[in-house]
Amino acid sequence: MIYTITFNPSIDYMVEVEQFQLGEVNRAKHEYILAGGKGINVSVVLKNLGIESRALGFIAGFTGQEIQERVQHKGIQTDFIDVQNGYSRINFKLKSVQESEVNGNGPFISEDHIHALLEKLKELKTGDILVLSGSIPKCVSNDIYARIMKELLNQGIEIVVDATGNLLMNVLEYKPFLIKPNNHELSEMFHVKLFDQKDIVHYAKKLQQMGAKNVLISMAGDGALFICENGKVYFSEAPKGEVKNSVGAGDSMVAGFIAGYEKTRDFVQAFKMGIATGSASAFSHNLAAKEEVDALLENIQEVEYEY
Ligand SMILES: Nc1ncnc2c1ncn2[C@@H]1O[C@H](COP(=O)(O)OP(=O)(O)O)[C@@H](O)[C@H]1O
Numbered sequence: 001m002i003y004t005i006t007f008n009p010s011i012d013y014m015v016e017v018e019q020f021q022l023g024e025v026n027r028a029k030h031e032y033i034l035a036g037g038k039g040i041n042v043s044v045v046l047k048n049l050g051i052e053s054r055a056l057g058f059i060a061g062f063t064g065q066e067i068q069e070r071v072q073h074k075g076i077q078t079d080f081i082d083v084q085n086g087y088s089r090i091n092f093k094l095k096s097v098q099e100s101e102v103n104g105n106g107p108f109i110s111e112d113h114i115h116a117l118l119e120k121l122k123e124l125k126t127g128d129i130l131v132l133s134g135s136i137p138k139c140v141s142n143d144i145y146a147r148i149m150k151e152l153l154n155q156g157i158e159i160v161v162d163a164t165g166n167l168l169m170n171v172l173e174y175k176p177f178l179i180k181p182n183n184h185e186l187s188e189m190f191h192v193k194l195f196d197q198k199d200i201v202h203y204a205k206k207l208q209q210m211g212a213k214n215v216l217i218s219m220a221g222d223g224a225l226f227i228c229e230n231g232k233v234y235f236s237e238a239p240k241g242e243v244k245n246s247v248g249a250g251d252s253m254v255a256g257f258i259a260g261y262e263k264t265r266d267f268v269q270a271f272k273m274g275i276a277t278g279s280a281s282a283f284s285h286n287l288a289a290k291e292e293v294d295a296l297l298e299n300i301q302e303v304e305y306e307y
């Protein structure tokens with residue numbers, strides 16, 4: 001079974017404005033809401049690709065209920081913990097000439113709630129995959145993903161982490177199966193400017209030396225680099241297309257990689273599937289659908305990166 005954990009689920013409120021004017025009253029051309037948060041998006045895309053998962057995490061208030069209902073409505077198993085204070089955040093996503101986002105902080109999560117989550121994780125078995133994805137509310141310590149990985153050590157459970165900063169750095173010693181920072185997050189983590197692919201590969205390899213088995217660096221419309229546990233480095237361009245909404249593209253890439261790996265056990269196929277799924281989401285108002293992914297996958301070409 002694949003489990004996803006979203007510490008900080010969200011209602012993603014998507015608004016499209018023709019020409020956004022800062023400081024003015026702007027009228028929406030198009031608006032809609034989606035249940036979001038990185039782990040939830042991974043579960044949704046896996047479902048779209050025909051793969052079951054169970055979505056865990058914390059919800060609160062009326063927004064939390066709405067998120068849970070929307071996820072369940074898609075036929076995804078959920079086992080969220082209701083923290084019973086405040087409300088799950090509403091993240092504002094503005095699409096205009098540029099895309100901008102405001103992501104909220106989320107409700108208070110206590111040590112008891114974390115303990116309840118750790119109890120639920122006792123059901124995981126050898127061969128399961130756990131996806132730890134997204135930010136955590138400020139009240140939670142940034143070693144929480146590391147703490148979860150430590151609990152699950154040596155049980156044959158592969159763990160995927162999509163996070164940034166110390167939340168990600170802290171897990172490396174526990175050897176995550178896959179991590180997926182984007183190029184900007186990579187640059188922030190090492191406090192460096194990354195000028196070209198050579199720089200990106202250099203710092204991505206550092207993350208591998210620090211413990212990550214596989215490192216996927218997404219670069220939005222510029223494609224992605226994959227530092228594989230087989231010692232090779234691969235690059236693929238992203239397909240070209242009209243970007244409708246790139247929110248969730250990174251999560252879709254994670255889901256696509258997992259789906260590709262589950263199906264083929266081949267890292268290059270998984271990488272290509274990750275790119276196709278990320279781009280399929282970027283080219284759609286919703287998260288990637290299987291037919292959209294299949295159509296793009298045909299034309300994805302990876303190249304082995306020479307460095
Ligand atoms: N503008 C775009 N054009 C084509 N593909 C895109 C675009 N933006 C994102 N993607 C696809 O989604 C993947 C992840 O996107 P990215 O924006 O880097 O992730 P994140 O959302 O985590 O920042 C990319 O590697 C690419 O395959």
Ligand SMILES: O=P(O)(O)OC[C@H]1O[C@](O)(COP(=O)(O)O)[C@@H](O)[C@@H]1O
Nearest residue numbers: 036037038091134135248249250251
């Ligand atoms: O947990 P974070 O880092 O605040 O991100 C949450 C946001 O990220 C998303 O999961 C989208 O993430 P990506 O665009 O990186 O794939 C949104 O659904 C959500 O609003």
